[in-house]
Amino acid sequence: TQLLEQSPQFLSIQEGENLTVYCNSSSVFSSLQWYRQEPGEGPVLLVTVVTGGEVKKLKRLTFQFGDARKDSSLHITAAQPGDTGLYLCAGGRGGSNYKLTFGKGTLLTVNP
Amino acid sequence: DTEVTQTPKHLVMGMTNKKSLKCEQHMGHRAMYWYKQKAKKPPELMFVYSYEKLSINESVPSRFSPECPNSSLLNLHLHALQPEDSALYLCASSSEGNQPQHFGDGTRLSIL
Numbered sequence: 001t002q003l004l005e006q007s008p009q010f011l012s013i014q015e016g017e018n019l020t021v022y023c024n025s026s027s028v029f030s031s032l033q034w035y036r037q038e039p040g041e042g043p044v045l046l047v048t049v050v051t052g053g054e055v056k057k058l059k060r061l062t063f064q065f066g067d068a069r070k071d072s073s074l075h076i077t078a079a080q081p082g083d084t085g086l087y088l089c090a091g092g093r094g095g096s097n098y099k100l101t102f103g104k105g106t107l108l109t110v111n112p
Numbered sequence: 113d114t115e116v117t118q119t120p121k122h123l124v125m126g127m128t129n130k131k132s133l134k135c136e137q138h139m140g141h142r143a144m145y146w147y148k149q150k151a152k153k154p155p156e157l158m159f160v161y162s163y164e165k166l167s168i169n170e171s172v173p174s175r176f177s178p179e180c181p182n183s184s185l186l187n188l189h190l191h192a193l194q195p196e197d198s199a200l201y202l203c204a205s206s207s208e209g210n211q212p213q214h215f216g217d218g219t220r221l222s223i224l
Contacts, residue, residue: 033212042116042202042215043155088154088211097142098168098209102154 006103013109016078021106023089024071030094032072037086079110116216118203133219135186135203144186147202159165193223196203
């Protein structure tokens, strides 16, 4: 069974601080998705990374896929209250495998 | 706004009721998914349809019955549910099985 270890599980910070969320696995993934979910809504896809070593930026969010495609990180610069939510990483195996392996999530609270 | 539409947004039902959850997407996606999500936890896969055929059933109890009438629609029929089935039920779709999944906002289900 593939596992994605996501950390930290909970994070409460002040507006303006930086933070990093990690997803680690002993298995290789063909792709890694990051989602953000706000209360009462479904997960919203933020980014997909597919190439080892790939870095993608989305405004103040920077996503990185490890060289070996076993780990990924999400870094937020100067966090804002609007960044509050549940962040989920999810790994895909590719090919005919339709299942995503989800991390347990990081519940981020950014206090004004 | 999500491109995957789920109805109803909220549903309260007794253990003897029969109800259905509906999901619709018009992105031309050929894979559709049902997930169950408990509070502050990652989504758990229930069913996957690929090209309108059931391809994955994650050992879901028979009181949950999926149906894919056409490539744009996915239903989940509910009968004789238990209180522990109370959760957020999410529908997702992807262009192919190994592509990023896009989620709806879910149906919040409460079983009395």
